[in-house]
Amino acid sequence: MFDLSLKDFVELYDTVSVRLHNAIRFGASEDRLPYPSLGAYLAAGPERIERMLRLPSLGRKSVDEFDELATRVAAEFHFETIRYGSACHTPHADTSDISALFDIALDTFLDQQPIVSPRLVRAVRAGIDSGECPFPTVSAYLRAGSKRIAQLCKLPNLGATSAQEFDALVHDALRNRAIFPPSRLALNAAGFPDLEGLMNEVFDALDERQTKLLLDRIESEETLDGTARHLGVTRERVRQIERKAIDELVKRFGQAFLQALAAIDTQCRQRRLREITLQAFAALVGCDVMTCGLYFRLLKKFGIDETQPLALCDRTHLYRPSEFASSKMWDECVDAALIDASWPLVLNDFVAHVQNVPRFHIERCLCEQHQAIIVDGVITEQPRMSVHKMCLHVLASTRRPMHLTEIQAGVFRYFAIDLDLHHVTRTVGYHNDITICAPGTYARYVDLSYTSECIEEVRDRMHGELTARQVFLSSKVLFERLFATDLATYPESFNHYLLLGFAQSDARFVVKRGNMIGLAGFDIAKTYISLEDEVRNIVLERGPIDVADIVKHMADTRKLCNDTGVRLILAKSPEVIQVGRRTYDSLHRFFADRDEYDALALALRVALLAGTKSDYALTEEMAALGLGKASIEVIGSILAAADDVTQANGMYCLSAPSAELQGYQAIALASLTDGGVERLRREADAAFGSELTARFIRFDRRFAAHRVPPQENTAGSELHSILADFEF
Numbered sequence: 224m225f226d227l228s229l230k231d232f233v234e235l236y237d238t239v240s241v242r243l244h245n246a247i248r249f250g251a252s253e254d255r256l257p258y259p260s261l262g263a264y265l266a267a268g269p270e271r272i273e274r275m276l277r278l279p280s281l282g283r284k285s286v287d288e289f290d291e292l293a294t295r296v297a298a299e300f301h302f303e304t305i306r307y308g309s310a311c312h313t314p315h316a317d318t319s320d321i322s323a324l325f326d327i328a329l330d331t332f333l334d335q336q337p338i339v340s341p342r343l344v345r346a347v348r349a350g351i352d353s354g355e356c357p358f359p360t361v362s363a364y365l366r367a368g369s370k371r372i373a374q375l376c377k378l379p380n381l382g383a384t385s386a387q388e389f390d391a392l393v394h395d396a397l398r399n400r401a402i403f404p405p406s407r408l409a410l411n412a413a414g415f416p417d418l419e420g421l422m423n424e425v426f427d428a429l430d431e432r433q434t435k436l437l438l439d440r441i442e443s444e445e446t447l448d449g450t451a452r453h454l455g456v457t458r459e460r461v462r463q464i465e466r467k468a469i470d471e472l473v474k475r476f477g478q479a480f481l482q483a484l485a486a487i488d489t490q491c492r493q494r495r496l497r498e499i500t501l502q503a504f505a506a507l508v509g510c511d512v513m514t515c516g517l518y519f520r521l522l523k524k525f526g527i528d529e530t531q532p533l534a535l536c537d538r539t540h541l542y543r544p545s546e547f548a549s550s551k552m553w554d555e556c557v558d559a560a561l562i563d564a565s566w567p568l569v570l571n572d573f574v575a576h577v578q579n580v581p582r583f584h585i586e587r588c589l590c591e592q593h594q595a596i597i598v599d600g601v602i603t604e605q606p607r608m609s610v611h612k613m614c615l616h617v618l619a620s621t622r623r624p625m626h627l628t629e630i631q632a633g634v635f636r637y638f639a640i641d642l643d644l645h646h647v648t649r650t651v652g653y654h655n656d657i658t659i660c661a662p663g664t665y666a667r668y669v670d671l672s673y674t675s676e677c678i679e680e681v682r683d684r685m686h687g688e689l690t691a692r693q694v695f696l697s698s699k700v701l702f703e704r705l706f707a708t709d710l711a712t713y714p715e716s717f718n719h720y721l722l723l724g725f726a727q728s729d730a731r732f733v734v735k736r737g738n739m740i741g742l743a744g745f746d747i748a749k750t751y752i753s754l755e756d757e758v759r760n761i762v763l764e765r766g767p768i769d770v771a772d773i774v775k776h777m778a779d780t781r782k783l784c785n786d787t788g789v790r791l792i793l794a795k796s797p798e799v800i801q802v803g804r805r806t807y808d809s810l811h812r813f814f815a816d817r818d819e820y821d822a823l824a825l826a827l828r829v830a831l832l833a834g835t836k837s838d839y840a841l842t843e844e845m846a847a848l849g850l851g852k853a854s855i856e857v858i859g860s861i862l863a864a865a866d867d868v869t870q871a872n873g874m875y876c877l878s879a880p881s882a883e884l885q886g887y888q889a890i891a892l893a894s895l896t897d898g899g900v901e902r903l904r905r906e907a908d909a910a911f912g913s914e915l916t917a918r919f920i921r922f923d924r925r926f927a928a929h930r931v932p933p934q935e936n937t938a939g940s941e942l943h944s945i946l947a948d949f950e951f
Contacts, residue, residue, distance in 0.1 A: 770789050
């Protein structure tokens, strides 16, 4: 065990905190653990705490938790927790019956072995007699880890060969279960354990206040407040004393209790006892009823119930059922009863509602696992219930469909937890016991007026349709196609939202955005198309097309309530342009070539250099420039998709002009001041080149009066007419 790495050691225990487990695992993956094994950690002394604190995400509390666990396990040496990695085990060895601690002297152990060298026996006995033996027990020898053989060799007349012989004997005895620790359990003439003697040892280990407290809390079932009044301390102090006393008793007497259980179970099986009163049982074991009852209640208080064959179901009878319910099954019964119970919870009524679970376990589960606050026999708060169970409990408290905001308010009212609405949505949306039944409204399946057969019939019809179509379909399309003609056969509240909820709770279906339902076996990449992609593809393939026609083309797979969403999608698509009031087309199909689009885009930006303008003003300017395709819709579509243009109240402005536009604007403003287009042309040619300068001046309305004048020698000629048309 002491050769285990820190990571393997922590993973043996389910009770360690998540933070400690993750920090140790991360440190192992990054090779940053300061100690290679548990033995190296324990041998490091006090400095080990500071070195462990250097690990990322590992605070003082987690390091103390690890140190307490390592120290306790090293002291008790629980062999049953070790599966692999220890020299005293084989991977397939059944270690469930190996004793937890071997308090047996080395010479006594050697006496039990059939074959052992005389030299080893003499050396060990001489070392024990002289007080030089470093190991008082076999368990102390095993706890020494890799250094045990070297320490054993320090005995006089005991060499390495004899030390290795002793080590091999210990490991063979462990494998063959030939080590028998001295038993603390005495049996009476009837073969039952001497419970009275064992209980006397238990109470002898306690002081007077601890004894009185345990008798109050366990035997008399006194509350914390009542015990606090009897002892004259606070209820928190009672809890501290009780926890400390029980931890000490479990450490010292837990093994004896388990052995007593085994002996009791053996005798009950031999006598075929299924039910026996406490009085009759007390006669068999030779102790009074109070001690017997307290003994079994202590077993429950200690949490020794996973392998316990007997259960004290009430104060009168002892039952030994064929299958004893573990504490995990009891916890599940308590959780199920919590969900169905009416709020606020009256403790006595709740205990009566939970069947086959002892009262003390119910109270412990409520207080420790759920941190329930009980005032005057009424549970007023229960903050540690999971969010799934909280939402389910709120729905169960009304037994009717509830809106998300109502569920959120109910969780805050009952559990004092203020959940975000998005958190509530995700929780109830993926809960197998909850289904959506209206917009933003959810209900438990058990509260719906639908039988399980009806729900399965609806799911089977959806499955058949999707199998035949082999595509994702919206819940609205499925509802109208499959159920619109026979709605009278279903409850009045039947709608397409319930189809969505039924599909979410069935592993055969997959639900995607837009309330689209498909089958789990579909190739998602081929069968599911998002609404955005489908709308854009229709325009690119069939444009120019009206919004109403787009909705009609999608009616086979989707059913949209309005066209607003379609228009928003098209407005954000750079490949689509609006060419009419409700008509859209592909950008590349609408413009003859890319140069035509670039010319219009540049003309709009040059026009906005003069200041903020409306789409009507821009339309007039583009028409004056001879750009015939620049309608109000086209201009609005181009500018809406532009990153350097902002719109507010129907007015457009150039918010982030390019460096070329900024340079041209500076030259143009200076030229306007002097009134010279020749200066503009000269400086712009030097800055941008003649081609780009010509395009700037061509689209700049501020210089319309300074176009290139017609030449005198060509007046009235054909060349003059051509130049006039081009305005160059």
